[in-house]
Amino acid sequence: MTLRSGAGVTGWAALRWLGGRWFTGRGPDGFSLLPVPIASALHMRQQRGTQVTQERISPRDLTVHEGVVLTTAVRSVFQGMRAASTDLDAAIVAEMAMFNDLVSRDELTRYVLAHGRFHGIARARSCLACLDENSWSPQEVRMRWIWLAAELPRPLCNTPVFTRDGHLVGVPDLLDEEAGLIGEYDGAHHLDVAQRRRDIQREAEFRRLGLEYVTMVAGEDPARVADRLRAARARCAHRAPSARAWSLEPPSWWIQTDSVVARRELYGTRHEHRLGHRRII
CATH class of the missing domain: 3.40.960 (Endonuclease; Chain A)
Known part of the structure; x- marks a missing residue:
């Protein structure tokens, strides 16, 4: 499917494409396949295997990754949280994106608070205070x-x-x-x-x-x-x-990986191997 200007793959599918290990596209039963969510500022005909949400979307919220038009990581998390069926599921979306350092809590908080008129915003907003950047599953x-x-x-x-x-x-x-x-x-x-x-x-x-x-x-x-x-x-x-x-006092040799900021600083260094368990396998 070719995406038109003002539209991009979003939610779990975009986060998977960006490297999110825990976004597998499987339903709660572990077997059923989820539709690919699309965010579009224009009217789009829904095709098999997709789920189109029509709402305003800024060009700043779109990116191209490996030839595919996606919403940015923070917008994709925002979309996934608002579409979640429970507050817990919304928190899982956010924290599993943080697991792969796709978004920090501060980045997500700023985005949510700046987009207060979107459908489902109450669910996204209610989870912010309880989020942790160091959950592993x-x-x-x-x-x-x-x-x-x-x-x-x-x-x-x-x-x-x-x-x-x-x-x-x-x-x-x-x-x-x-x-x-x-x-x-x-x-x-x-x-x-x-x-x-x-x-x-x-x-x-x-x-x-x-x-x-x-x-x-x-x-x-x-x-x-x-x-x-x-x-x-x-x-x-x-x-x-x-x-x-x-x-809990770490010795001098210990490398901290308990926050998105701390982990991002390790990429491209000799300590990057400490993040190996976070990659898609």
């Missing part, structure tokens, strides 16, 4: 929302934990620093025997340092996960930083 976002729905303090995302002498113990999905509570989502690859051995050893090392641990897997009832999180936090030691066997 959609399921981590879902677990964090369960955590917050359980009325527990907001956890840190993928923050490295070290021993007091500066050795890396691991990077848990979620961490309540005050209580000493770790939350981990185990996907299908954790069923591999070798991976399972590593997971068990890793959990044992965290527990040896006095950290409590909760694991979530696919398909669990959110209410049950919330109950486990609350019960685990009640068991936590809540030790002062000076009394902990672990630390």
